[in-house]
Amino acid sequence: MDGASSSAAAIKTDTKRSQTAAAGLFSPINDDLLHNILSHLPALSFASAACVSKSWNQICSRILTRPKLASALSLHPSPKVAVKEVIEKVLAEPIRPHFVVANIGSGFGLYDISKLISKKLGSSIPFIISTSSGIFGRDALTHEFKEVKWGEVCGDGRDEDCSIPTKDANYGILLTVGFVPGLKVDAIPLLRTIKDPREVLLDKFIMDIKDYTASVSDCTSPVGIMMFGDGLRDMKPIVDALDYAMPAETVIVGDERCRFLYRSENESRNVCGNAKYFTDAVGLIFAKDKDKPHGIGDIQFQIALSNGVSTVGSRHKAVSVKVNNCERSTWLTARREGHPEILDGQQILDDINDELANHVDSSDLYIGVTKHRKISIGSEKPRWITSLEYHGVVGGDDQYLYVSGVGIKTGDYFNFYRSDPETALASCNNISSSLKKLKVNETQKHRCHMSEVFGGFLFACCGRGEPFFGRANVDGSPFVENFSRVPLAGIFCGGEIARGSLRLTGEAQKDSDARCTLHVYCTIYLVLSYTPAPAPLEH
Template sequence: MDVASSSSAKKTDTKRPHTTATGLFSPISDDLLHNVLSRLPALTFASAACVSKSWNQICSRILNRPKLASALSLHPSPKVAVNEVIEKVLAEPIRPHFVVANIGSGFRLYDISKLISKKLGSSVPFIISTSSGIVGRDALTHEIKEVKWGEVCGDGSDEDCSIPAKDVNCGILLTVGFVPGLKVDVIPLLRTTKEPREVLLDKFITDIMDYTASVSDCTSPVGIMMFGDGLLDMKPIVDALDYTMPAETVIVGDERGRFLYRSENESRNVCGSAKYFTDAVALIFAKDKGKPHGIGDIQFQIALSNGVSTVGPRHKAVSVKVNECERSTWLTARREGHPEILDGQQILDDINDELGNHADSSDLYIGVTKRRKISIGSEKPRWITSLEYHGVVGGDDQYLYVSGVGIKTGDYFNFYRSDPQTALASCSNISASLKNLKLEENPKHRRHMSEVFGGFMFACCGRGEPFFGRTNVDGSPFVENFPRVPLAGIFCGGEIARGSSRLTGEAQKDNDARCTLHVYSTIYLVLSYTPAPAPAPLEH
């Protein structure tokens, strides 16, 4: 090599980008190191972040946006199934802020919780629930799958985690979330074990507000994801949350199932306690008052696909009897504008005429408009108007029999039936709304626009392939518009949804009948992120 070449080489060396990394990899530029670290699986990435301060800073820049990772496995072995989904969700860099696992009744909750804790650590808050089916991407094939099982029975206990001897409903959907700018934890709804067994509703709401206040600048969380155990009527619980929380707080979930959970606050982990049963759990998402500079905002938006249509005229309850043992109601009624009091058989005959003698009580409901007083703690009671669905059990020459209690003389109600055509039209409308949301993600101005990074879906266990005649209908509005964005969906024993939908332009007025527990619906929770605005350039 001549002198000129040598001199040229020296000058080239001096122009190499300096790196803050040290040791063996000191010649690597920050850009190249960023590229390498961003391709690591999550566990290796976590180890790399501990190498040095400079590596940690690069890792923090890589994970500066929220992320949802989700996968399902139908392997009959719990150990293999958990390994498959964990390997998939941890294939890329992510720092778990929360974990949600939904399993078939053929897996034991306790076994799954041990396997997940072993892989993800014992400090991440999680909820593991038994569901009626799962929707998501297969961990091995990456294909969207809709898996429909049966309705989850509510007689299982989260303490004994027992399952039928020959249950073949095996599978797991695992979702891990990284949500910078939010704080996440699990809060249980407790019931005392001593008679009379008291549901500690006021404590539940106070715990939610106190936790939110401790990590945020307010007492109202951004979102609440709930799972009930099926033995408790969730209507008063969700109504109380609806009453307490501002309209901006989104509430979604599954009314009936079985679950295990872990909170970051050890005092809340009371599964197996001699003092308390756990009737429900809530995953709380609250704004982080210590949010680092440069982190944007996460938005929770919901949309609802309605799957029922009204049948016949409105009725008014005349005489009402309650069967507490069976948790059912017997009633007679008048059609609006008519003086005649109708028994159960007369009412059902009218509905049969409306439906052309195709009525089936298994998919028939009454939607009762209820005006009731509600209060939390020592607050003055306030009137709220709500719509509550009760399944029609049957009727005779005395009464119409419906499931559930809480109906009073003078309450008005309409009949509803499950309707695939209504559901399809509703799914189409939601798909169009999500398409508009997708079009707003302008790549040229993405730094200032929201972008969808994940979604959850809660569908009625009565929907799915038997309802529509084909698979993957419920997930299609999200998957078709955001094919590369993770979707975690379950089939529920009762869909919880509360909140105005900015996606579909649906806004609920204070004087409207608010519905928080739905039937034959699918709830979509869309998670989007708006980056923080870039700092203004300095003026010279």
């Protein structure tokens, strides 16, 4: 036997002796006492303890039967220090990471952060790292809840190092680690071919989601999808296609415009730097686990929406429509509903400015267009859907009203909307009341089969925050005030994605309503709750 083999054998023997000695040392300890000791270990020590013996592993598995979300933020300007602070915090208690979401300021590089996180958490856990316009969460050192507002993320998400000039840099990281027994999680990209940059592989994206879900679940539809788009691709048709392809129970939330990096558990999907594809978006897919262990309950995804716009003036109908594809804008004339006169852009804006009165300089203005369009996936028969899409008002003259985006047709109806902090504040208060009712239900005496909230995500428009409301932490307060000990991770977005029933706030949508999937001046609350499995019947 050579020296290396002899050393390896000695190490193996010493390890076995150590494990046997450890097991023997603690064998007289009552299982309940051991359970209590192990449940207070940091995550890494807990993982080591689970390897000591079969009985210890069983106790560790019993400790981690309920889902868990751990989240922390750091504003330290050094990426190494910031990552160290948040990882130490999220791993301070037992957890087995099933997924990782990190949101960073523009001063940190996506690749640098991914290497630091992988070094600490391992290279096999699916993750998404995005550069955000700001973050919400609890400070890793002080545990104080903070709202950190930076600026809107712009630029190409495919930069090699995603670096930003120092004068525009923002430093900070929000790290969230999730343990979700009963679910399977993976990251799936939306690809576009380099050979034909116009060809977005949308059908493949949807089939990849369905195929992955079918492979781990008893159905083809996930529980939830967390989306991140790179800002260079119009996300409206993508989210509309997901809305069409997925049942009403599938919740979709996310950030329409950011820079991101991801890793999938399936290596074939990790195409970063690939010579064939660009990645236009990525979705973190949550699917039910068909092999869910006995005794594990169910996780629910519920959303609530704080509306931040109010309508202005009369409804209009588009008369003539011209598209500027280079600038991705639309020029149009319109009629006020019930009036025959065709109005140019200046006439339309004069009417709206009269309606706005004192708000004309303080509000961002949009048109919300009701669109009735056919949509299909793959070879399926096309089906009509009705949707509401917002377009920012750029300006107007004696010919046209100019709005951002394309896709408006002659005959489409639209309303004007303005950003409105009073509407947003009232909406936040309503959500707080709804979450308070949920909290009251949790504290009822007989709650063995009641759902309990174990975490939340928040996606807020980058136009909101302290400048919008006049004070900080308004968007986070509905969740924090009702669930002060429950982790909440949030970001300011370049565009808020939200699709799903709003039953949490009693706003179930009718099939006949125009569905809105991309919002403006809104905050989306994703509430994660857990219902324990029924106790086995005694014989």
